Amino acid sequence: DAGVIQSPRHEVTEMGQEVTLRCKPISGHNSLFWYRQTMMRGLELLIYFNNNVPIDDSGMPEDRFSAKMPNASFSTLKIQPSEPRDSAVYFCASRPDRRSPLHFGNGTRLTVT
Amino acid sequence: SQQGEEDPQALSIQEGENATMNCSYKTSINNLQWYRQNSGRGLVHLILIRSNEREKHSGRLRVTLDTSKKSSSLLITASRAADTASYFCATSNSGYSTLTFGKGTMLLVSP
Numbered sequence: 001d002a003g004v005i006q007s008p009r010h011e012v013t014e015m016g017q018e019v020t021l022r023c024k025p026i027s028g029h030n031s032l033f034w035y036r037q038t039m040m041r042g043l044e045l046l047i048y049f050n051n052n053v054p055i056d057d058s059g060m061p062e063d064r065f066s067a068k069m070p071n072a073s074f075s076t077l078k079i080q081p082s083e084p085r086d087s088a089v090y091f092c093a094s095r096p097d098r099r100s101p102l103h104f105g106n107g108t109r110l111t112v113t
Numbered sequence: 114s115q116q117g118e119e120d121p122q123a124l125s126i127q128e129g130e131n132a133t134m135n136c137s138y139k140t141s142i143n144n145l146q147w148y149r150q151n152s153g154r155g156l157v158h159l160i161l162i163r164s165n166e167r168e169k170h171s172g173r174l175r176v177t178l179d180t181s182k183k184s185s186s187l188l189i190t191a192s193r194a195a196d197t198a199s200y201f202c203a204t205s206n207s208g209y210s211t212l213t214f215g216k217g218t219m220l221l222v223s224p
Contacts, residue, residue, distance in 0.1 A: 004155070033211070042216035043156075043201070056211060091155055101146055102212060104155030 002026075004105035006092050012111045018080040021108045023092030024073055033102065034067055034077050035091040043091075049075065082112045117145075117202040117215030125221045132189040134218040136202030137182075143205045145178055145185050146212065150199045159187075159200075192222045 005024040013019055025032050034046040047057040052069045060067070064083070069075040079086055089109050093102040120135045136145070144163045148156040162169045162178045162185065169176045175188040189196055199217040206213070 035214075043214040045211055045213065048211055093155075098210065099144075101158035101161055102148075102156070104148075104157070106153075106155045 004092055004094055004103050006090075006105035006108050008108055009106065010109045010111075012113065013082055014113055015083055016081045017112075018078065019082045019086075019110060019112075021077040021090050021092075021110070023075045023077075023105060025075070025092070025094030026096075026103055027073065029094035029096045029103070030072070031095045031098065032069060032075050033093045033095075034075070035093065037089045037091060037107070038087075046077070046090075079110075082110075084112045086110060087112050117204050117213065119200070119202055119215045119218045121218060122216070123219045123221070125223070126192055128192060128194055128222055128224050130192055130222075132192050132196070132220055132222070134187045134200050134220070136185045136187070136215060138185075138202075138204050139183065140204075140206065142180075145176075146203045146205070147174075147176060147185075147187050148201045148203060148214075150201065150217070152198075156201060189220075192220075194222050194224045196220060197222045 007022045030051050032049045036044045045059045047067045048055050049069045067077045089107045091104050091107045093104045095102050117136045117138045144161055146161045147159045149159050150156045160171050160176050162176050173190045178185045199219050201214050201217040203212040203214045
């Protein structure tokens with residue numbers, strides 16, 4: 001079991017550029033979450049998928065953010081255009097069912113200059 | 114919005130001492146979970162306690178839950194330098210849909 005795999009581990013980009021973060025959940029897990037972590041705001045839930053369908057995207061900051069899950073083994077979080085305030089660590093997590101704990105990836109550290 | 118709030122924000126102890134971290138939350142829950150995060154890594158699940166449980170043990174970890182006070186505590190006994198990390202509580206609401214995390218307690222265990 002390779003765990004939840006996120007790429008890239010680090011991303012540095014200039015304001016206005018498009019950023020795409022990728023996640024491969026653990027095989028067999030039917031729920032996938034995207035969280036953002038900053039010192040000021042802690043861990044914020046951005047969006048939650050169940051069986052590849054977005055269930056709750058109320059945490060997505062604004063229309064610049066979009067997330068997709070085209071199949072059970074892949075999800076993307078896209079920011080277009082990026083802004084300096086988007087700088088944070090973005091985590092993907094998955095779980096096999098609703099009553100189980102989350103398994104986190106090691107995150108993508110995004111820096112927007 | 115943050116559901117769980119950990120206390121203290123930071124804790125510094127010596128190896129061998131016990132570490133206690135507290136978590137308070139605002140609304141009713143189905144379960145409460147504790148996670149650990151080492152620097153530069155993702156969160157790792159430690160222990161889950163259901164709303165109808167009052168205490169749970171796992172190795173050197175002891176978790177209590179008081180639903181009347183909407184609070185939980187995590188006790189790490191006989192701490193080790195390797196326990197140095199941030200510890201987060203997370204609550205699962207009705208429907209078990211999402212987990213809401215607190216801002217965490219940073220624990221430093223000195224050799």
